[in-house]
Amino acid sequence: MSTTAQSSTALIEQEEKFGAHNYHPLDVVLCRGEGAYVWDVEGKRYLDFLAAYSAVNQGHNHPRIVEALTEQAKVLSLTSRAFRNDKFPPLLEKLNKLTGFDKALLMNSGAEAVETAIKAMRKWGYEHKGIAADKAEIIVMDGNFHGRTTTIIGFSTDDTTTAGFGPFAPGFHVAEYGNMDALKALINENTCGILFEPVQGEGGVVMPPKGFLKELRAVCDEHRIIMVCDEIQSGLGRTGRMFAFEHEGVRPDGVTIGKALSGGIYPVSAFLANEDLMKVFTPGTHGSTYGGNPLACAVASAALDVLVEENLIEQSATLGDYMLERVRAIDSPHIKEVRGIGLWAGIELHPSAGGARRFCERLQQEGLLCKETHTHTIRLAPPLVITKEQLDGSLDLLARVLTDAE
Missing domain, CATH: 3.40.640.10 (Type I PLP-dependent aspartate aminotransferase-like (Major domain))
Structure with missing residues (x-):
């Protein structure tokens, strides 16, 4: 992190003070992106599994x-x-x-x-x-x-x-x-x-x-x-x-x-x-x-x-099938249903799981950025440039969080 950069805490406080509260983002302050990765102002690296709601299908800063x-x-x-x-x-x-x-x-x-x-x-x-x-x-x-x-x-x-x-x-x-x-x-x-x-x-x-x-x-x-x-x-x-x-x-x-x-x-x-x-x-x-x-x-x-x-559409089809197969194989009592097509999935949780946001916050701590929607669903939408190795590591983490969380 640059010595002149503000901390995440300071930037979040600044945003809360001077900005309209029309979003409820995760408390991660990003400053750089490349491919499927983004970095926060403290220098921590994350895999992006939202891809700006599919806006960065081609990866960050192609x-x-x-x-x-x-x-x-x-x-x-x-x-x-x-x-x-x-x-x-x-x-x-x-x-x-x-x-x-x-x-x-x-x-x-x-x-x-x-x-x-x-x-x-x-x-x-x-x-x-x-x-x-x-x-x-x-x-x-x-x-x-x-x-x-x-x-x-x-x-x-x-x-x-x-x-x-x-x-x-x-x-x-x-x-x-x-x-x-x-x-x-x-x-x-x-x-x-x-x-x-x-x-x-x-x-x-x-x-x-x-x-x-x-x-x-x-x-x-x-x-x-x-x-x-x-x-x-x-x-x-x-x-x-x-x-x-x-x-x-x-x-x-x-x-x-x-x-x-x-x-x-x-x-x-x-x-x-x-x-x-x-x-x-x-x-x-x-x-x-x-x-x-x-x-x-x-x-x-x-x-x-x-x-x-760069054949990203074909990559979405191939890796998407693989991603869905792996997600559907997660043995977690929290999962009610898995829906998906291509590199796009929605993991709907039972109401008893306590909402999807707490799982997204846990994944953030572990270096994976997802976002909940409609309270009980975790969305997965990585950039289409993601590699199988990156995908495997992310899905291993996802399985662990969904299985271990009480």
């Missing part, structure tokens, strides 16, 4: 992405969309050729990408389905997490997210996740879209029943409904495929991406869609000063190259 950032920052960082820049068009082409969609609309945060998708579905409903003005409805799923804007939290089923922030925007109906009968019951002549996560990450790595996505695609086709997948956490390799919806061989009409699109270096998100849906946007109907800026485009382009050229 040199190719950092180089793209620094080289572009020396030349041009921002033009606004009032003018064109030379990094924007190549990224659009790369995104669409890589993902198979026709058009891309770039924003900054994941929530902005979701807001873009909502606007697209509604406008399509008015212009192409003939829904009466201001009557468009979108079906979402319970247990969802799509962002923190007032529109998005208005259809959350998490009281912590919604309490005290109403009134909320109308036009959303919530179906039970994975329940096709419940979803069909909500469809009417005003239904313009269905927005859902093919894997609910914040919900604890929860997946719908097998075949749900295929049936949903058929329902959307039958009723002329736009199907949009939120793949901000699940996309770009996390589940062992480019997108989680690929596991069922379906194609949505649109998809939101973010987080790993930047490799954890600079905020950038996108809404990808087919031509028929994206053409609802005309000059002045949507925008962002920073959306599609040259710095973000250079970073995103490098992040995509790393994902593909």
Whole structure:
């Protein structure tokens, strides 16, 4: 630790005094990262098993992405969309050729990408389905997490997210996740879209029943409904495929991406869609000063190259199967259920275990950083660059903590 660096205790106290208390982080103060590792201000090394909610799928400070950032920052960082820049068009082409969609609309945060998708579905409903003005409805799923804007939290089923922030925007109906009968019951002549996560990450790595996505695609086709997948956490390799919806061989009409699109270096998100849906946007109907800026485009382009050229998607599939096999083999009375796909798992504990946070705090002490969600679930989401040796050491520790803890 540098002699001029502040201690963790001092920095935590400073944060508590001067910052809003809208998070409850673990008491570890990080100052450096490389690959699957991070270090705190005292110099202790940890394996990162959260990967910034999948934003650093490519690992911390990947040199190719950092180089793209620094080289572009020396030349041009921002033009606004009032003018064109030379990094924007190549990224659009790369995104669409890589993902198979026709058009891309770039924003900054994941929530902005979701807001873009909502606007697209509604406008399509008015212009192409003939829904009466201001009557468009979108079906979402319970247990969802799509962002923190007032529109998005208005259809959350998490009281912590919604309490005290109403009134909320109308036009959303919530179906039970994975329940096709419940979803069909909500469809009417005003239904313009269905927005859902093919894997609910914040919900604890929860997946719908097998075949749900295929049936949903058929329902959307039958009723002329736009199907949009939120793949901000699940996309770009996390589940062992480019997108989680690929596991069922379906194609949505649109998809939101973010987080790993930047490799954890600079905020950038996108809404990808087919031509028929994206053409609802005309000059002045949507925008962002920073959306599609040259710095973000250079970073995103490098992040995509790393994902593909270093075979990180294939690594997620192979090591993910191994990780799930090992986690499911842990013989602990605290474990109620293990859910997972790719390098992504949710370990749901029995309520009698006393909550997941105490296990995460114990793992932190031992050099492994995980984060609880919804009180009783430990999430595992290491960077996709993690090695089998690093994974084995982490899983040995996890097994020991879950087995030994009283």
